[in-house]
Amino acid sequence: MVTRPAPSLRADGITAGYGGVPVIRGISIAAGPSEIVAVIGPNGAGKSTLLKSLIGILRVTSGSVFLGTDDVTNRPPEELARRGVGYVPQVNDIFEPLTVLENLHMGGYLLRASQVQARVEEVGQVFPALTPMLRRRADKLSGGERKMLAIARVLMLDPKVLILDEPTANLSPKLADSLLREHVTRLAEAGKAVLLVEQRARAALQVASWTSVLVSGETRLEGRPQDLLQREDFEALFLGAGPSGPARNTVEEENEDR
Ligand SMILES: Nc1ncnc2c1ncn2[C@@H]1O[C@H](COP(=O)(O)OP(=O)(O)O)[C@@H](O)[C@H]1O
Ligand SMILES: [Mg+2]
Structure with a gap:
């Protein structure tokens, strides 16, 4: 068994979407102090949707979000910010x-x-x-x-929880690497719980302590990066999700099993 810290932020089976159409379904994810939890998966998988529903931008229609032991499901973003959840969206605000x-x-x-x-x-x-x-x-x-x-x-x-939506998008590989390896790692070492969405699967796995693979709105696979890397189907499963990998839909087409 892998021992993980008690979660600072936890989602328990959440479903959310736009205009009544669910985009993510039954997602559970947690990040505790000093963890870097990476969410990877192809474009359109629902990674940003997941983050928005965690921090109250999008309405969660079933399931719950907890901050420590407090239920904060569908609380407004300002409340989550005030209670120590920092969110950096995909497009810089x-x-x-x-x-x-x-x-x-x-x-x-x-x-x-x-x-x-x-x-x-x-x-x-x-x-x-x-x-x-x-x-x-x-x-x-x-x-x-x-x-x-x-x-x-x-x-x-x-913030005690830092949520980053593709922080390395549009950065050179070198800058992306240093942002993840130096800054993000250091923030986790300082005790923050980091939830990191990344298209650069390989780079994310280098720094993550736990990884969740999101495909078509559902968790396809999760575990410690070193364990996931040992799977025979690993390459096809999610290194195809990176911008420099093979076509993004490889993941959806070739891996219907879990
Ligand atoms: N504001 C929106 N309104 C309607 N559909 C959306 C909206 N934002 C995203 N979607 C849809 O939700 C799905 C997941 O999108 P998103 O969460 O942005 O994926 P990812 O971040 O993994 O690339 C996509 O099919 C996308 O078209
Ligand atoms: Mg996104």
Whole structure:
């Protein structure tokens, strides 16, 4: 048996979708302190839908979401943010006409004024590259810097759970690698529970402590990355899901079994 920490965030059999049509069905997933739980799977599998239903953007129609032992199913996103869940969406929600520092201040909207500067400094220790850019407008940043800012903004509230939706999308392989290996790993080591959605299956497996494979809205497979890697059908099963792998629908076509 694999021993995992008590979950900080847990979904228990959740179903959710758009306009009454379920997109994810019966998904259970959990992330505890210092874990990096990777959700991988082909484009359109429902990974972003899962994250949105965890944090109250999308209505969960059955199943439950827990924060520690508290049921937070369908609580509004602001409440989850206030209770320590940080969410970085797939498309950066940074404010381009504002400076890096102003963006960080917006991220710290729940803090007392006296706490803000200390948080800016702490977040600067996580992303030292941002510190010399505090006065720069966000629209002058590179793609990698913008992604760092989007994460840094969410870190302003010092969340205990960090939910990242494809943080490496549109980054070079080198930048993607360093974001996952250095920054995301370090945040987990500092005790955060990290739920990481990734299209780069291989890179995600390198850093994850637990992996869930989502295909067509359902969990196809889950386990420790090293155990999943030993499966004979592993390559076909989900390395096909990466942007550089074979066609994305290989996963759905060839693996009807579980
Ligand atoms: N706002 C929306 N309205 C209706 N359908 C949506 C919406 N967003 C996503 N979908 C559909 O839900 C499915 C899963 O999408 P998504 O969760 O974005 O997948 P992934 O993040 O794994 O690529 C897709 O079929 C997509 O077309
Ligand atoms: Mg997505």
